[in-house]
Amino acid sequence: MSALDSWDSPAYSAVSFPSGGAVAKVLDQRKLPWTETYDTVSTWQDMAEAILTMRVRGAPAIGVAAAYGMVLAAFTAPREPELFIRAMEEAARGLVVTRPTAVNLAWAVEHLLAHARKVAGEEPVRRSASCLERARGIHEDDIAACKRMGEHGVALFPDEGTVLTHCNAGALATGGYGTALGLLRAAREHGKKLRVLASETRPYLQGARLTAWELAKDGFDVKIVTDNMVGHLFARKLVSCVVVGADRVARNGDVANKIGTYGLACLAHMHGVRMIVAAPVSTVDLATPNGDAIPIEHRPGSEVTEIALPSGHVSIAPEGVGALHPAFDVTPARLVSAFVTERGVASPLDEASLAKLVAG
Amino acid sequence: MSALDSWDSPAYSAVSFPSGGAVAKVLDQRKLPWTETYDTVSTWQDMAEAILTMRVRGAPAIGVAAAYGMVLAAFTAPREPELFIRAMEEAARGLVVTRPTAVNLAWAVEHLLAHARKVAGEEPVRRSASCLERARGIHEDDIAACKRMGEHGVALFPDEGTVLTHCNAGALATGGYGTALGLLRAAREHGKKLRVLASETRPYLQGARLTAWELAKDGFDVKIVTDNMVGHLFARKLVSCVVVGADRVARNGDVANKIGTYGLACLAHMHGVRMIVAAPVSTVDLATPNGDAIPIEHRPGSEVTEIALPSGHVSIAPEGVGALHPAFDVTPARLVSAFVTERGVASPLDEASLAKLVAG
Numbered sequence: 001m002s003a004l005d006s007w008d009s010p011a012y013s014a015v016s017f018p019s020g021g022a023v024a025k026v027l028d029q030r031k032l033p034w035t036e037t038y039d040t041v042s043t044w045q046d047m048a049e050a051i052l053t054m055r056v057r058g059a060p061a062i063g064v065a066a067a068y069g070m071v072l073a074a075f076t077a078p079r080e081p082e083l084f085i086r087a088m089e090e091a092a093r094g095l096v097v098t099r100p101t102a103v104n105l106a107w108a109v110e111h112l113l114a115h116a117r118k119v120a121g122e123e124p125v126r127r128s129a130s131c132l133e134r135a136r137g138i139h140e141d142d143i144a145a146c147k148r149m150g151e152h153g154v155a156l157f158p159d160e161g162t163v164l165t166h167c168n169a170g171a172l173a174t175g176g177y178g179t180a181l182g183l184l185r186a187a188r189e190h191g192k193k194l195r196v197l198a199s200e201t202r203p204y205l206q207g208a209r210l211t212a213w214e215l216a217k218d219g220f221d222v223k224i225v226t227d228n229m230v231g232h233l234f235a236r237k238l239v240s241c242v243v244v245g246a247d248r249v250a251r252n253g254d255v256a257n258k259i260g261t262y263g264l265a266c267l268a269h270m271h272g273v274r275m276i277v278a279a280p281v282s283t284v285d286l287a288t289p290n291g292d293a294i295p296i297e298h299r300p301g302s303e304v305t306e307i308a309l310p311s312g313h314v315s316i317a318p319e320g321v322g323a324l325h326p327a328f329d330v331t332p333a334r335l336v337s338a339f340v341t342e343r344g345v346a347s348p349l350d351e352a353s354l355a356k357l358v359a360g
Numbered sequence: 361m362s363a364l365d366s367w368d369s370p371a372y373s374a375v376s377f378p379s380g381g382a383v384a385k386v387l388d389q390r391k392l393p394w395t396e397t398y399d400t401v402s403t404w405q406d407m408a409e410a411i412l413t414m415r416v417r418g419a420p421a422i423g424v425a426a427a428y429g430m431v432l433a434a435f436t437a438p439r440e441p442e443l444f445i446r447a448m449e450e451a452a453r454g455l456v457v458t459r460p461t462a463v464n465l466a467w468a469v470e471h472l473l474a475h476a477r478k479v480a481g482e483e484p485v486r487r488s489a490s491c492l493e494r495a496r497g498i499h500e501d502d503i504a505a506c507k508r509m510g511e512h513g514v515a516l517f518p519d520e521g522t523v524l525t526h527c528n529a530g531a532l533a534t535g536g537y538g539t540a541l542g543l544l545r546a547a548r549e550h551g552k553k554l555r556v557l558a559s560e561t562r563p564y565l566q567g568a569r570l571t572a573w574e575l576a577k578d579g580f581d582v583k584i585v586t587d588n589m590v591g592h593l594f595a596r597k598l599v600s601c602v603v604v605g606a607d608r609v610a611r612n613g614d615v616a617n618k619i620g621t622y623g624l625a626c627l628a629h630m631h632g633v634r635m636i637v638a639a640p641v642s643t644v645d646l647a648t649p650n651g652d653a654i655p656i657e658h659r660p661g662s663e664v665t666e667i668a669l670p671s672g673h674v675s676i677a678p679e680g681v682g683a684l685h686p687a688f689d690v691t692p693a694r695l696v697s698a699f700v701t702e703r704g705v706a707s708p709l710d711e712a713s714l715a716k717l718v719a720g
Contacts, residue, residue, distance in 0.1 A: 033677065033678035033679075166588075197684070199588075200562070200664070200676075201588070202560065202562060202586035202587065202588060203586050205676050208665070208676050208677045209676060209677070209678075212677055212678050212681045213678040213681075216678050216680060216681050217678075222681060223661075223681070223682050223683055223684055224661075224664055224665060224677055224681060224682070224683040224684075225664070225683060225684050226562035226563050226587065226619070226620075226664055226683075227562065227586065227587045227588035228526075228559075228561070228562060228587035228588070228619055228620025228623060228624075229619055229620070229684065229686060229689075230623055231620070231622040231623025231624075231626055231689065232619060232622055232623070232686055232689035232690075233684075235622060235689070235690075259586070259588055259589055259592060260586075260588025260589070260591070262591040262592055262595060263588060263590055263591025263592070263623070263627055264588075264591075265591075266591055266626070266627055266630050267623055267626055267627070270626050270630065301583075301584075304560070304584055304585070304586055305568070305584060307667060307676075309674055309676075311671075311674075314669055314671075314674075316560070316565050316568050316569060316667075316669075317393065317568045317569070317572055317584055318393035318569075318572050318573040318576050318577075319393075320576060321572045321573075321576050321582060321583070321584060322583050322584070323583055323584040323585060323586075324557070324583055324584075324585050324589065324593075326589060326592055329589075329591065329592035329595070330592075330595075
């Protein structure tokens with residue numbers, strides 16, 4: 001049994017590459033929770049499109065998806081080694097530009113590109129299989145990392161209490177098991193009784209649509225709150241701690257994550273609520289000195305003024321009124337109580353504790 | 361020309377009682393911004409229903425609506441004085457219980473009930489007309505109060521900048537002109553160049569649907585942001601100040617307002633952004649010692665998990681997953697930079713400055 005089958009809810013997977021085939025499968029997360037639809041993706045361009053349009057999202061999951069995208073490029077690349085490398089480089093460029101904030105994407109693509117260069121001289125069938133093996137390795141490592149992360153994080157949770165999580169840093173955002181939600185799964189496996197509040201996470205509603213979906217499916221006691229209820233819940237002492245994922249962590253420990261995380265961290269800090277961030281070491285970008293250097297993706301305002309429903313996009317704003325849409329924000333390291341990775345926990349989080357963790 | 365016709369955008373009105381008739385008109389705000397529909401309301405029970413279902417909302421507006429509800433009760437009450445009073449008392453009870461947090465509602469109803477007692481012995485036609493005159497007086501006073509509030513608030517705004525407002529404390533939430541948005545109207549009349557960001561205000565989207573609608577209609581430069589973007593916008597210094605309304609202000613200055621206001625006030629405080637609250641003196645409830653004593657209305661979780669669209673309610677959450685829905689929160693007085701009323705400004709806001717203002 002490989003790690004790909006080993007997490008507790010193999011009934012669904014954000015992205016996979018079924019054995020024996022030459023296509024990837026992507027769960028269309030835009031259609032959750034209404035329908036569970038798996039799309040067949042057979043070219044790197046289609047995978048880039050799936051990432052760009054957020055059919056697959058979540059920093060670790062788009063890393064895995066992009067790795068499989070590189071495999072798809074290998075399957076269709078010309079036989080001649082130099083042309084093969086050129087085709088792989090083109091795919092790499094096309095995949096990397098889809099989402100600028102998450103660093104796992106670039107990391108996975110570069111990893112596959114380096115591997116492709118190494119095996120370029122082999123027979124097409126062998127080198128494609130080798131690229132697929134490498135991508136599967138990234139996928140398996142990601143699940144295994146989530147599970148180790150979970151073990152490292154267990155001690156941070158009370159034996160009983162209510163945990164707030166923002167966006168979706170779960171099985172759907174990773175190869176499987178999840179980062180922030182993986183910590184909750186591990187805590188439950190250790191007998192801790194945790195109720196979960198999922199902040200709905202406008203505009204994409206990843207909390208209401210995805211986190212609530214996967215946690216309910218796994219039998220968690222989960223309830224939804226709107227993003228603006230958090231301060232009130234903290235003031236009434238209804239939340240024991242907060243756990244979120246990360247899209248990129250700078251060298252000094254500043255964390256880029258889904259828009260709203262920074263406000264949440266400020267409120268947690270003001271109310272003495274523990275703020276836990278969980279992410280694989282591949283999320284740490286030592287080349288980025290601090291949060292100011294992390295590019296924040298600005299998406300179309302129409303994603304705020306129109307709600308994407310199964311029946312189509314429905315406007316919730318007056319005609320002609322636009323919206324701002326920064327998709328991420330940056331939480332300074334000092335507002336993070338604990339940063340949990342597969343190699344251990346940095347608490348407090350700062351340049352020194354992070355460097356030690358990354359050095360492993 | 362009465363104050364009822366004198367604010368700048370008489371093209372729309374949350375609630376009115378057209379001359380010569382015996383019915384009220386209520387703009388169905390649940391249908392905004394999609395359609396501008398005015399419902400005829402001819403009994404106090406229908407008015408209670410309109411308030412309960414939030415066709416009309418906003419503390420001052422529901423005060424005016426409830427006053428007109430009492431007028432409708434007077435129109436249909438028995439001729440005999442004692443039965444008249446009993447009918448008016450029944451209407452008062454039925455209207456007051458519709459929304460527990462706003463104090464203007466109870467204030468307006470009690471005002472009309474006291475007036476009804478005074479005129480109970482008069483001819484039915486005369487006493488109904490007298491009640492209507494009283495309700496119109498409350499309506500006119502509310503608009504006039506908003507305009508005076510605006511004048512008192514002008515100095516709090518920069519000559520140029522971006523103001524964030526939450527929920528809708530505008531013409532739609534009052535007799536007309538608005539409290540928080542009235543301040544923006546007055547600032548513009550004084551030549552100040554203010555851009556407005558409207559936080560969308562989940563779950564009811566009053567910011568996206570109502571504030572954006574009325575400000576765009578009035579030619580303001582308004583853009584929508586999701587509630588969870590506020591921290592990021594403050595951190596990037598994109599907001600000069602915040603202005604909101606209030607549903608109830610306790611004796612010590614604690615402010616109950618739409619859910620999300622408290623978190624906004626915390627974030628404004630952390631980032632040194634001025635937090636302005638604007639409300640008529642009738643919002644101050646000296647009988648409530650502090651915020652802890654203000655009842656917080658809890659509404660159905662389905663209002664969070666289902667979005668009310670013109671086509672009907674659409675679920676955004678997995679089946680079987682519920683939601684919390686506190687509709688208001690409490691902001692401690694110390695987080696309010698300035699409290700603006702028709703009698704002047706309390707800054708800092710505390711029991712003493714508030715008492716002085718109310719004594720006026």
